[in-house]
Amino acid sequence: MRTFSAEKLESLISSMTLPVYAPVEEGNTVIYAPYEAGKKLRLDKVGTDKTPKEVLFPQWETLMHFRMEGKTIELTEEERAKEDYVLFGVRACDMQAIRVLDKVFLSDPVDTYYAARREHGIIVGLACDQPGKNCFCKNFDIDPAQPDTDLVLWPAGDTYYCEAYTDKGRALMDGWDTEEADENAVAEIKENIAKKYDALPFAHLNLTGFDGEHLMEKFESPQWKKLSMACLGCGTCTFSCPTCQCYDIRDYDTGHGIQRYRCWDSCMYSDFTLMAHGTNRPTQLEKYRQRFMHKLVYFPSRNEGMYSCVGCGRCIEKCPMNLNIVKVIKALGEGEKE
Numbered sequence: 001m002r003t004f005s006a007e008k009l010e011s012l013i014s015s016m017t018l019p020v021y022a023p024v025e026e027g028n029t030v031i032y033a034p035y036e037a038g039k040k041l042r043l044d045k046v047g048t049d050k051t052p053k054e055v056l057f058p059q060w061e062t063l064m065h066f067r068m069e070g071k072t073i074e075l076t077e078e079e080r081a082k083e084d085y086v087l088f089g090v091r092a093c094d095m096q097a098i099r100v101l102d103k104v105f106l107s108d109p110v111d112t113y114y115a116a117r118r119e120h121g122i123i124v125g126l127a128c129d130q131p132g133k134n135c136f137c138k139n140f141d142i143d144p145a146q147p148d149t150d151l152v153l154w155p156a157g158d159t160y161y162c163e164a165y166t167d168k169g170r171a172l173m174d175g176w177d178t179e180e181a182d183e184n185a186v187a188e189i190k191e192n193i194a195k196k197y198d199a200l201p202f203a204h205l206n207l208t209g210f211d212g213e214h215l216m217e218k219f220e221s222p223q224w225k226k227l228s229m230a231c232l233g234c235g236t237c238t239f240s241c242p243t244c245q246c247y248d249i250r251d252y253d254t255g256h257g258i259q260r261y262r263c264w265d266s267c268m269y270s271d272f273t274l275m276a277h278g279t280n281r282p283t284q285l286e287k288y289r290q291r292f293m294h295k296l297v298y299f300p301s302r303n304e305g306m307y308s309c310v311g312c313g314r315c316i317e318k319c320p321m322n323l324n325i326v327k328v329i330k331a332l333g334e335g336e337k338e
């Protein structure tokens with residue numbers, strides 16, 4: 001365990017020779033972006049407006065260019081990431097969200113664009129000394145006091161404690177100006193985090209029955225009609241979610257050839273996976289049900305119980321119609337009903 005003064009934090013980040021992505025203020029929002037002089041660091045913000053997902057899986061990226069001349073196609077693939085970088089200040093829920101993305105993008109066939117970024121990233125976690133009012137991560141066995149990252153920081157007033165858990169983390173921390181600290185220095189911080197978390201409104205939800213065994217029972221629940229009635233299909237919940245990973249691939253004629261790119265898509269949109277015959281989910285009820293069944297039933301039933309919700313609370317904060325996954329859990333689960 002090592003420690004350094006909070007006053008040194010910005011100079012410690014600036015001293016790193018690798019590019020650093022960190023939560024910074026951008027207008028009225030906090031997003032993960034390259035940290036550079038003049039940017040305001042916002043390590044205090046739980047539930048950032050954009051998530052660290054965007055560093056690994058950008059909202060929009062070019063995959064390749066091609067040109068056709070007669071029967072010949074000239075194809076140029078976009079280069080994969082080659083340089084190491086630091087992803088700084090990642091909360092426990094957002095790190096678990098990256099593990100969810102790993103299941104999708106690193107399974108066969110591997111998404112080589114994502115894989116290259118994942119391989120080159122060194123992830124510095126940040127314990128949630130002040131969990132947000134909408135947080136419910138522990139329901140998914142995520143400890144807000146212990147992000148599963150290469151290196152973890154624990155804020156403690158005018159001090160930070162830090163510990164590295166992987167070779168990448170140790171190599172990064174070796175370059176930091178820190179001092180030795182007591183191995184048990186963060187025990188009390190962790191206890192305080194647990195107490196604060198326990199007092200939150202959604203701290204303890206009942207997830208009984210959200211598994212492959214009760215799939216049809218959940219799918220056919222009459223609750224979906226009431227739950228989805230107000231949904232606008234705006235997609236805000238999917239774009240602000242750290243685990244949503246649907247994308248579309250399109251071709252754009254630049255006038256000199258074709259640029260093939262991908263961009264985030266949303267299962268809440270009316271034209272999502274639209275085919276010649278139309279769509280398999282014609283009403284908003286079906287789209288809404290798909291999103292939550294995927295997070296709470298389909299994904300865990302195919303991934304050894306791993307939910308694809310991490311309890312970050314962003315959809316609770318952002319939905320313009322006050323719809324969210326906690327309402328679904330309460331309405332369909334065996335716990336308290338709203």
Ligand code: SF4
Pocket residue numbers: 230231232233234235236237238268318319320321322323324
């Ligand atoms: S649930 Fe809310 S945020 Fe999501 S699409 Fe519907 S209205 Fe938009």
Ligand code: SF4
Pocket residue numbers: 237240241242243244295308309310311312313314315316325
């Ligand atoms: S569904 Fe909502 S609470 Fe769950 S990970 Fe996505 S945004 Fe966060």
